[in-house]
Amino acid sequence: MNKPYTAERASLLKTASGVCAAAALTIAVALQPAHAADASNGKVLADSHNCAACHGVNLNKPVSPEYPKLAGQHADYIYWALRQYQMGTGNPNFGRSNPIMQAQVQSLSERDLKDLAAYVESLKGDLVEKK
Numbered sequence: 238m239n240k241p242y243t244a245e246r247a248s249l250l251k252t253a254s255g256v257c258a259a260a261a262l263t264i265a266v267a268l269q270p271a272h273a274a275d276a277s278n279g280k281v282l283a284d285s286h287n288c289a290a291c292h293g294v295n296l297n298k299p300v301s302p303e304y305p306k307l308a309g310q311h312a313d314y315i316y317w318a319l320r321q322y323q324m325g326t327g328n329p330n331f332g333r334s335n336p337i338m339q340a341q342v343q344s345l346s347e348r349d350l351k352d353l354a355a356y357v358e359s360l361k362g363d364l365v366e367k368k
Contacts, residue, residue, distance in 0.1 A: 274312065279356025282349055286341050297362045308362025315354035319345070 283289070283296070288307075293299045297308035307315065322342045324332040333339075342350070 274351040274355035276352065276355040276359045278349075279352040279354070279359075282345070282353045283356055288341075291337070295360055295362075296357060297360065306362055306364060307357045308360035309364045310357055310362070312351070312354040312358040315357045316350050319350045319353065320347075323350075 288296055291300055291304045292307050293304075295308050297306050299306060318333065319338075319342050321331055321333040322335060322338040323345070325339050326332050326334045345353070
């Protein structure tokens, strides 16, 4: 019995089992169904968080010029803006500093944020793209 060979073999088996575990995890994650954002749940969230109180009727008529029109905005932009409010000033590279918005989004999950963003994008708004 050759001890160095046994130690080398044990090391190889450990490495192989680690690679197999990583591959299994990657496959398991890849097979998870992607969550399609649910705009109807986004509407429920927008209503329950009273977004219209600041952003106005259909999120398109803000009560103050300081507040943005949201209706029709791209969902990915809305999602990341809301995530940045969740991060707050704890991460100055990514966070947004607005105490009202930070309070509004703290209880929301990432799925909720995506649903809310899908709802905002589905609304007809005054936003136009420059050509």
